[in-house]
Amino acid sequence: MYEYLQIGKIVNIHGVHGEVKLIPLTDDPRRFDDLEWLFVEKGDSISRHDILGVKYVKNSVILKLSGIDSVEEAEKFRESFVLVDREHAVRLPEDSYFICDLLGLSVFDEKGKLLGKVEDVLQTGSNDVYQVKNETGNEILIPALKSVVQGISIENQRIDVILPKGLLDDEV
Numbered sequence: 001m002y003e004y005l006q007i008g009k010i011v012n013i014h015g016v017h018g019e020v021k022l023i024p025l026t027d028d029p030r031r032f033d034d035l036e037w038l039f040v041e042k043g044d045s046i047s048r049h050d051i052l053g054v055k056y057v058k059n060s061v062i063l064k065l066s067g068i069d070s071v072e073e074a075e076k077f078r079e080s081f082v083l084v085d086r087e088h089a090v091r092l093p094e095d096s097y098f099i100c101d102l103l104g105l106s107v108f109d110e111k112g113k114l115l116g117k118v119e120d121v122l123q124t125g126s127n128d129v130y131q132v133k134n135e136t137g138n139e140i141l142i143p144a145l146k147s148v149v150q151g152i153s154i155e156n157q158r159i160d161v162i163l164p165k166g167l168l169d170d171e172v
Contacts, residue, residue, distance in 0.1 A: 003086065004039060004041070004046070004083040004084065004085055004086075005084055005089050005098060005100065006025050006041075006081045006082070006083055006100075007025055007026045007031065007032075007038070007082055007083065007084055008022040008024045008025050008026070008032075008061060008081070008082035009022055009023050009025060009079070009080070010022045010040070010078055010080045010081075010082065011023050011060070011078070011079070012078065013071055013075055013078070014062045014074075016070075016071055017064070017069065017070075018064070018065075018068040018069045018070050018071065018073050018074045019053070019062050019063065019064045019074065020062070020063050020065065020068065020074050020077055020078075021060050021061070021062055022060060022061050022062075022063060022082055023059070023060055023061075024059075024060070024061055025081075026090070028090065029056065029061055031090060032054045032061055033054060035051055035084065036050065036051060037050045037051060037066075038051060038065075038082055038083065038084055039083040039084070039085070040065070040077055040080050040081070040082055040083070041080055041081045041082075041083055042076070042077060042080045046083065047067070049065035049066050049067055049068070050065070050066040051063060051064070051065060051066075052064040052065065052066055095152075097152060097154065099121045101154050102118050102121055102130070102152070102159070103118055103119070103120070103121070104117055104118060104157070105117065105118045105152070105154075105157050105158060106157055106158055106159070107130065107132045107142065107158075107159045107160075107161060108158065108159070108160050109161060109162070109163055110150070110160075110161070110162045110163075114134075115132055115134065115140060115142075115161070115163075116132040116133045116134035116135070116138075116139075116140065117133060117134075118130050118131070118132055118159065119132065119133045119139075121144075122141070127143055127144055127145055128143075128144040129141050129142065129143055130142040130143075130144055130159070140167065140168065142161055142163070142167070147164075148161050148162060148163070148164060149161055150162055
């Protein structure tokens with residue numbers, strides 16, 4: 001399990017006092033109102049910054065962070081990710097998971113056959129779709145529906161599914 005979760009990506013600077021503009025990578029961009037501090041990942045280093053100010057502009061968030069007081073300092077953080085530790089992550093409803101926790105889980109069908117590992121989670125709007133790849137590189141897209149996903153165990157690194165008829169090529 002990852003120690004930190006990405007909640008935004010710094011894409012630009014804002015103003016002349018070191019504010020940064022970020023694209024939120026969270027379902028609730030207003031979550032920044034509840035944070036007192038966060039981490040910024042730049043290359044291989046992670047630095048902690050207090051949040052001194054938050055503004056919302058269209059689909060982005062403008063942050064004033066401690067230790068970043070000029071345009072030049074803010075520019076150094078462009079393309080960096082903004083993180084929180086697990087302790088300060090939002091509490092998920094039951095049967096909901098962080099995408100990063102699903103990546104790499106083994107997916108098994110109702111007969112116990114290994115279908116592959118979760119490579120990505122596609123967010124389609126109506127429901128998520130698990131992109132599963134097997135050892136030979138074949139890919140299957142599995143809808144993350146209650147009727148399909150029978151169980152997820154992060155501890156056991158396992159997802160159990162009942163595949164809808166016709167989902168695999170050999171069923172047609």
